Every structure is written in C-alpha cells, then in structure tokens.
Amino acid sequence: MAAFSTLLKSFVRxxxxxxxxxxxxxxxxRPNTSNALEAVRKMSGHEMMHIKPSRWSWNRFKDLLxxxxxxxxxxxxxxxxxxxxFIGPAKLAEIPEGYVPEVHEYYAHPITRWMTKHIKxxxxxxxxxxCQHIYETDxxxxxxxxxxxxxxxxxxxxxxxxxxxxPVTGRNERHIKSMLEKSVDYVGTR
Amino acid sequence: xxxxxxxxxHNPFFRFVHAVQNTIDRPVTxxxxxxxxxxxxxxxxxxxxxxxxxxxxxxxxxxxxxxxxAQQQFNRDKLVDGEIVQLVRQxxxxxxxxxxxxxxxxxxxxxxxxxxVSESFCMKYADLGPYNNVKDAYMKQKHRMLWERxxxxxxxxxxxxx
Numbered sequence: 235m236a237a238f239s240t241l242l243k244s245f246v247r248x249x250x251x252x253x254x255x256x257x258x259x260x261x262x263x264r265p266n267t268s269n270a271l272e273a274v275r276k277m278s279g280h281e282m283m284h285i286k287p288s289r290w291s292w293n294r295f296k297d298l299l300x301x302x303x304x305x306x307x308x309x310x311x312x313x314x315x316x317x318x319x320f321i322g323p324a325k326l327a328e329i330p331e332g333y334v335p336e337v338h339e340y341y342a343h344p345i346t347r348w349m350t351k352h353i354k355x356x357x358x359x360x361x362x363x364x365c366q367h368i369y370e371t372d373x374x375x376x377x378x379x380x381x382x383x384x385x386x387x388x389x390x391x392x393x394x395x396x397x398x399x400x401p402v403t404g405r406n407e408r409h410i411k412s413m414l415e416k417s418v419d420y421v422g423t424r
Numbered sequence: 425x426x427x428x429x430x431x432x433x434h435n436p437f438f439r440f441v442h443a444v445q446n447t448i449d450r451p452v453t454x455x456x457x458x459x460x461x462x463x464x465x466x467x468x469x470x471x472x473x474x475x476x477x478x479x480x481x482x483x484x485x486x487x488x489x490x491x492x493x494a495q496q497q498f499n500r501d502k503l504v505d506g507e508i509v510q511l512v513r514q515x516x517x518x519x520x521x522x523x524x525x526x527x528x529x530x531x532x533x534x535x536x537x538x539x540x541v542s543e544s545f546c547m548k549y550a551d552l553g554p555y556n557n558v559k560d561a562y563m564k565q566k567h568r569m570l571w572e573r574x575x576x577x578x579x580x581x582x583x584x585x586x
Contacts, residue, residue: 327470329473339469361496364492365493369489
C-alpha cells in the first residue's frame with residue numbers, strides 16, 4: 235500500500251503540473267530543460283532537487299489558517315458541547331403566583347440566558363428609555379411652539395421690552411455732532 | 425418531547441427492524457439517562473405576560489408616549505393573533521391531509537372556524553400597507569363603521585344614491 239503513494243508521488247513530481255513549474259497550457263512557456271543550467275550536480279542518482287516555484291507562502295498560509303481556525307473552533311466546540319450536555323435547556327413552566335421572573339428567566343437555552351443577563355439590554359429597559367426620550371423631545375417641541383407664538387405676539391403688538399424693541403440713545407448722535415464742530419477746525423469745512 | 429413507547433413486535437421482521445434501530449438507540453439512551461440527565465440542574469423558563477395599556481382610542485392627541493405604548497401593544501397583539509390564525513390553519517391543513525378525498529364533508533367545521541378567524545384577523549390588520557401603524561388601523565375601523573352605517577354590513581353591496 236505504501237508503494238502506491240510513492241508511485242503517485244513520483245508521477246506527480248514528473249508530470250506537467252502547475253506546481254512543478256509547468257505553465258498552464260502553453261507549449262512556448264515550458265521550462266527549457268535541455269539548456270538550463272541546474273544549480274545542483276546530479277551526483278547521487280536518486281534524490282535530485284526539483285526546480286519549481288516556491289511554495290513557501292502557500293504552505294505558510296495554510297498553516298496560519300489552520301492555526302487560527304482551530305484556535306476558535308476547538309474551545310468553542312468544547313464549551314458548547316459541555317453546556318449542551320451538562321447544563322441543558324430549561325423546561326417551560328407556569329409563572330408562580332405573585333412572582334415576577336427576572337428577564338433572563340424568559341429564555342430556554344443557557345447561553346441565551348447568560349447573554350441576556352450580562353450583555354443584552356432587556357426589552358423593558360429599552361421600552362422605558364424610549365418612552366422617556368419621546369416624552370423629553372415632545373416637551374422640547376411644545377416649548378418651542380410656545381416660544382414661537384410669544385415672539386409672534388411680541389412682533390404684532392410691539393409693546394414689551396424684549397426681542398423686537400430697540401432702545402434709542404442720543405449718545406452716538408451727540409458724539410457725531412461734536413466731531414462735526416471740531417472738524418471745522420481741522421479740515422476747514424464741515 | 426419524549427417519544428411515545430414503541431408497541432412490542434411479535435413479527436420477526438419488525439423484531440429485526442427494532443433490533444437494528446436499537447444498536448444506535450440503546451447506547452445513546454443509556455449515555456443520556458445515566459451520564460447527562462442526573463448532572464443537569466433543574467431550571468425553568470416562563471412565557472412573558474405583558475400588562476394591558478390604554479389603546480389608541482383612549483389616548484389624547486398630543487400624548488406621544490401613550491401612542492408609542494399603544495403601537496407596541498398593537499405589534500404584540502398582531503404577533504399573537506397571527507400565531508392563533510396559524511394554529512387554526514394548521515389544524516385545517518392536517519385534517520385535509522388526513523381525510524382527502526373526503527375533506528369537504530369531514531373538515532367542514534374546521535374550515536368554517538378558519539374562515540371566521542382569518543376574517544376577523546384581516547378585518548383588523550390587513551390592507552394597511554407595509555409600514556403598519558396603530559392609528560391607520562384605528563382609522564380603518566372608523567371608515568368601516570361609517571361605510572356600514574351608510575350601506576349595511578360589509579359584503580352586502582353598496583347602495584347607490586339617486
């Protein structure tokens with residue numbers, strides 16, 4: 235039986251496969267073995283170096299893929315198998331009188347229960363947060379509408395000392411008048 | 425959950441079939457009953473019951489929190505009612521599959537029940553468009569009642585006014 239695999243290996247080594255350095259289907263690009271200088275002397279007669287493109291990166295890729303996949307797959311398999319065998323899903327039961335169950339007691343599988351207990355926000359929490367958010371934004375909206383109506387009234391009636399009232403002072407006018415008086419001395423005219 | 429117990433086989437053919445099934449079943453059952461089940465803790469889970477909140481017809485027009493709660497209750501009720509329709513429909517399907525070709529005679533009661541249940545479901549939830557809205561459902565009811573006031577029960581035809 236082992237002989238067959240060596241036969242197969244030698245067939246693969248000598249055949250025109252891509253990994254042995256043969257181009258895909260083009261006769262012109264075949265390696266010119268008659269004139270090529272080989273880097274090794276054919277001294278021994280059995281084990282000869284085969285000149286072919288490097289498979290180092292492909293092999294390294296396969297190694298890394300295998301390593302990282304197994305790094306996740308093996309612990310996950312062990313943990314999930316243990317949980318399913320020795321903890322197991324819960325059974326359905328009626329809610330006892332006067333008892334308010336915790337949120338994580340509404341789910342069957344132990345992993346779902348754990349996630350609901352430690353990671354996820356409960357339906358009730360999100361619901362109440364949403365209610366509060368709606369209340370606050372609606373409050374702000376109503377305040378803005380009221381503010382707008384107050385501004386409109388102020389604009390119509392012009393009777394309150396607020397947004398639409400411009401207080402008039404004489405200070406600037408007096409200053410300009412005094413500068414005009416002085417400018418006669420400097421410039422000779424107003 | 426548990427499989428019903430198998431009837432004892434007196435027939436040698438069935439005895440052989442049971443023996444073949446037992447080569448896989450017995451070790452697995454032994455493993456589960458002796459190793460797995462005793463080591464499992466006894467925990468239970470419940471089905472959540474939601475409190476009833478005021479529906480959309482009891483909400484003020486400027487109260488968006490009440491409207492949000494009515495919408496959530498509407499969504500939950502829609503899921504529950506959908507499941508009810510599914511159960512009734514499943515019963516009808518099983519009856520038809522079992523009783524074919526006599527299904528018209530033997531499943532008549534179940535068919536009537538299913539027709540009634542699906543009619544009430546469609547009256548409340550159907551034809552509202554892809555984005556459901558509790559206010560649209562409420563308006564649908566209002567329009568139906570107006571139409572019934574003018575033309576009689578739905579299904580008896582429209583009265584053309586001269």
